[in-house]
Amino acid sequence: MINLNSSISQLKGVGKVISNKLFKLDIETIEDLLYYFPWRYDDIGETKKISELKIGEIANIQGEIELIQNKRSFKKRLNITEALITDDSGTIKVVWFNQAYLSRNLKAGDNVSLTGKLEEKNGQASLNSPVYEKIIKGQKLIHTQGIIPFYHLSAGISNKQLRHLLKQVISLTKKLKDTLPLDTKKRLDLLDLGSAIEKIHFPQDKDDIKKAQKRLAFEELFELQIKSLSLKKELKDKKSPAIEFHQKETKEFVSSLPFDLMPAQKQSAWEILQDMKSEKPMTRLLQGDVGSGKTVVATIALLNSALRKQKDKVENEQSLLMAPTEILAQQHFQTIQKLLKDFDIKISLYTRSFKEANFIIQEKNTEKEEKEKKTKTKTKKKEKIKDEKYFEADIIIGTHSLIQNKTPIEKPALVIVDEQHRFGVEQRQKLAKRTDNLTPHYLSLTATPIPRSLALSIYGHLDVSNIKTTPKERQKINTKVVSEENKNKVHQFIKQRMQNNEQIFVICPLVDPSDKLGVKSVKEEYKNLSENVFPDINIAFLHGKMKAEEKTKVMQDFLSNKFKILVSTSVVEVGVDVANATVMMIEDASRFGLAQLHQFRGRVGRSDKKSYCFLMLSEISSTKSKERLQVLEKYNNGFKIAEEDLKLRGSGEMYGTIQSGFPELKFASLFDLDLIKKAQEEAKIYIKKDK
Numbered sequence: 001m002i003n004l005n006s007s008i009s010q011l012k013g014v015g016k017v018i019s020n021k022l023f024k025l026d027i028e029t030i031e032d033l034l035y036y037f038p039w040r041y042d043d044i045g046e047t048k049k050i051s052e053l054k055i056g057e058i059a060n061i062q063g064e065i066e067l068i069q070n071k072r073s074f075k076k077r078l079n080i081t082e083a084l085i086t087d088d089s090g091t092i093k094v095v096w097f098n099q100a101y102l103s104r105n106l107k108a109g110d111n112v113s114l115t116g117k118l119e120e121k122n123g124q125a126s127l128n129s130p131v132y133e134k135i136i137k138g139q140k141l142i143h144t145q146g147i148i149p150f151y152h153l154s155a156g157i158s159n160k161q162l163r164h165l166l167k168q169v170i171s172l173t174k175k176l177k178d179t180l181p182l183d184t185k186k187r188l189d190l191l192d193l194g195s196a197i198e199k200i201h202f203p204q205d206k207d208d209i210k211k212a213q214k215r216l217a218f219e220e221l222f223e224l225q226i227k228s229l230s231l232k233k234e235l236k237d238k239k240s241p242a243i244e245f246h247q248k249e250t251k252e253f254v255s256s257l258p259f260d261l262m263p264a265q266k267q268s269a270w271e272i273l274q275d276m277k278s279e280k281p282m283t284r285l286l287q288g289d290v291g292s293g294k295t296v297v298a299t300i301a302l303l304n305s306a307l308r309k310q311k312d313k314v315e316n317e318q319s320l321l322m323a324p325t326e327i328l329a330q331q332h333f334q335t336i337q338k339l340l341k342d343f344d345i346k347i348s349l350y351t352r353s354f355k356e357a358n359f360i361i362q363e364k365n366t367e368k369e370e371k372e373k374k375t376k377t378k379t380k381k382k383e384k385i386k387d388e389k390y391f392e393a394d395i396i397i398g399t400h401s402l403i404q405n406k407t408p409i410e411k412p413a414l415v416i417v418d419e420q421h422r423f424g425v426e427q428r429q430k431l432a433k434r435t436d437n438l439t440p441h442y443l444s445l446t447a448t449p450i451p452r453s454l455a456l457s458i459y460g461h462l463d464v465s466n467i468k469t470t471p472k473e474r475q476k477i478n479t480k481v482v483s484e485e486n487k488n489k490v491h492q493f494i495k496q497r498m499q500n501n502e503q504i505f506v507i508c509p510l511v512d513p514s515d516k517l518g519v520k521s522v523k524e525e526y527k528n529l530s531e532n533v534f535p536d537i538n539i540a541f542l543h544g545k546m547k548a549e550e551k552t553k554v555m556q557d558f559l560s561n562k563f564k565i566l567v568s569t570s571v572v573e574v575g576v577d578v579a580n581a582t583v584m585m586i587e588d589a590s591r592f593g594l595a596q597l598h599q600f601r602g603r604v605g606r607s608d609k610k611s612y613c614f615l616m617l618s619e620i621s622s623t624k625s626k627e628r629l630q631v632l633e634k635y636n637n638g639f640k641i642a643e644e645d646l647k648l649r650g651s652g653e654m655y656g657t658i659q660s661g662f663p664e665l666k667f668a669s670l671f672d673l674d675l676i677k678k679a680q681e682e683a684k685i686y687i688k689k690d691k
């Protein structure tokens with residue numbers, strides 16, 4: 001018997017190959033599969049008569065196969081499958097390319113449902129490469145008719161395969177445990193969990209999608225509220241170390257910077273330092289658009305916390321800075337080392353698991369004249385590091401895994417989290433629980449804007465600092481949506497920039513080529529650019545499947561301008577700072593969310609040089625996706641972009657999951673203040689009852 005916990009490999013037709021591919025999408029059990037949500041839908045509308053079909057229109061027809069045969073076109077090296085389909089209004093020619101297996105699956109006499117675009121060539125109309133499924137009595141059509149879900153895919157799984165698997169298990173949604181209180185569901189007229197999940201995959205009409213989305217959105221907000229209320233309780237009696245404001249050193253630090261701090265940076269730093277002075281645990285969000293200069297503000301906090309440790313001789317206390325990726329952690333390590341070079345503070349980098357950490361600790365040489373020569377970085381690789389050695393550090397920089405339960409950090413005094421793209425309620429809660437005596441101050445840095453009302457309602461007591469400006473010499477990034485046929489022009493432009501000794505990012509959605517989807521991949525693009533387009537230029541690539549050391553090396557080399565073009569997946573999305581890069585070219589841009597694209601764009605324009613962002617539209621993109629991308633041409637402000645994105649969605653295009661920028665909110669919108677308020681009310685009622 002298959003149940004929710006069964007492995008997906010128990011499903012019919014799922015062998016090793018497919019289950020491995022599903023693993024890559026984090027789908028291991030039936031329940032995971034049910035929780036793999038569509039990101040958009042197509043509404044195919046009513047089935048059309050063949051005689052009603054119009055050239056250029058996408059439609060569904062249903063009929064009988066009169067004839068089906070394979071042909072080879074040697075000139076074009078294509079395998080062509082041709083068929084004639086008849087319904088009671090007429091007959092139409094259907095053509096598929098390079099899908100020879102079709103003539104084995106489909107036979108004359110079969111009834112089929114086809115969805116595709118009618119095209120005309122040399123005066124003859126044909127339906128080209130339509131999606132097909134056999135009509136079998138008693139079975140619902142799921143690929144070609146009505147409202148059809150689309151999923152974010154990678155790893156060579158198709159939408160069709162996924163829908164097919166989901167159909168097999170969709171009845172198990174009844175067994176999902178519904179955690180929303182019954183009276184809450186009644187008051188708000190919300191669907192049961194099971195039917196919501198069923199409808200999100202196989203909606204009958206638009207109303208189904210709306211209702212399912214509302215239920216799932218509410219649940220996300222409700223859970224967040226419950227967590228936030230219990231966090232509040234948790235923190236109520238907790239104390240944090242009081243970290244004095246070291247005015248003299250802070251001033252020294254600020255005047256050592258190669259630039260003047262902006263007023264908003266000063267203000268934010270001041271607010272943070274005020275919080276840290278108190279024994280009341282700080283829970284603060286530092287919000288500022290990409291490139292607004294949050295790192296230096298965070299460094300001021302780290303500096304003060306490190307100074308307290310040294311001056312008060314508190315043993316084994318650390319301040320932590322955590323980044324979402326190793327590349328970013330490494331970069332922060334270097335940046336902050338440089339920023340704090342005049343201070344006698346030990347900074348260490350901690351990556352991967354503790355046992356095989358690349359432990360780097362820099363010890364400043366106190367002899368000033370020898371500084372240049374002797375400031376050496378001692379690196380010990382893959383060596384078990386003794387705890388005592390580790391505790392020598394005043395500041396530890398690493399990835400988000402730094403505060404996993406087992407890391408031997410005894411007394412974190414200050415924890416700064418960079419770009420975690422979460423609300424961080426859970427993380428804050430974990431830290432609160434960590435020690436019985438003192439709980440660390442907590443500061444979260446984010447470029448993803450949260451409306452203030454939501455921030456307040458989610459954390460209850462959260463404080464927000466805002467850097468609303470960007471350093472003044474920075475210019476607006478010239479952004480352009482470019483169609484595939486104008487790609488040459490972009491390449492020409494890139495050539496000029498490179499002659500100017502500037503560097504280029506090229507982003508692709510996938511790592512490996514996948515011809516089925518026609519989506520650009522890093523490996524393909526790298527090959528194309530280095531062999532055909534720019535054979536004389538040094539180009540490198542970067543993706544998440546590479547080893548950490550390889551990634552680091554590539555980033556280092558890019559930073560030191562050893563090569564000109566970096567072809568990469570979204571691993572460079574957050575925080576990476578290469579001031580000399582002036583062009584960001586994004587392939588298949590419509591596959592990314594606007595917030596994410598805005599992040600990519602923030603990788604350039606980080607110096608006084610004019611920078612550019614090209615959003616490439618693939619051939620298959622719709623006008624809708626062009627419109628969406630044009631929001632980025634118009635606006636440079638993350639908050640505005642998020643708002644516009646949402647408006648476009650509201651205007652009729654049906655979306656499954658929403659890209660709010662926060663993984664906790666797949667369905668809920670940051671701007672749905674009404675639902676947020678209701679979730680808050682209901683959470684309060686629930687918590688009271690629970691006592």
Ligand code: ADP
Nearest residue numbers: 259260261262289290291292293294295296471
């Ligand atoms: P983000 O807020 O996206 O993390 P960073 O902290 O990485 O931004 O800062 C982006 C760049 O701007 C860095 O190179 C940093 O040195 C520089 N920077 C920060 N503050 C200022 C300032 N006040 N004036 C000029 N440049 C600044």
Ligand code: MG
Nearest residue numbers: 294295418575
């Ligand atoms: Mg940053």
